[in-house]
Amino acid sequence: MKAIFTILILISNLTLFSQVDKAAGDYLLTLKTKENDLFEYKLTLNEDGTFFFHYYSNIKQGIPPEVNKYGKGKWTIENKVISFFSDKQKDFDEKHTLDFTNSKVRFVIKSPRDKTDQIIKTRLQFLDSEIFWMERIEIFKI
Structure with a gap:
């Protein structure tokens, strides 16, 4: 009975790690307007459970025209x-000012059971963030 219980725990841990492996990586969204304004969102999810976020905007009529914002945490x-x-003591400094605490995202991937030719990126x-422009x-x- 103990052996079966141990095997079940090991299998469940492997499935948890496989989700982390699939989700870890670099994510990017680049938006351009007709006026050649640029908005870029880059998020890196590391396999060790840490993340880094960089937001860049270049708005021709903006004051200031270029903005860089950074965030990091777990x-x-x-x-x-x-x-x-985000830990207030460890993750915030002059550069990293965005607080992603309480932010939630849905990880969307094509189901392994989906055998169609449909492409799902x-x-x-x-879904939810205290940073209003991230919702x-x-x-x-990438």
């Missing part, structure tokens, strides 16, 4: 929902 995944956490869809953003895996 992430976890459960049931294809990724949660972000691996992406992260922000409903979808960033795609």
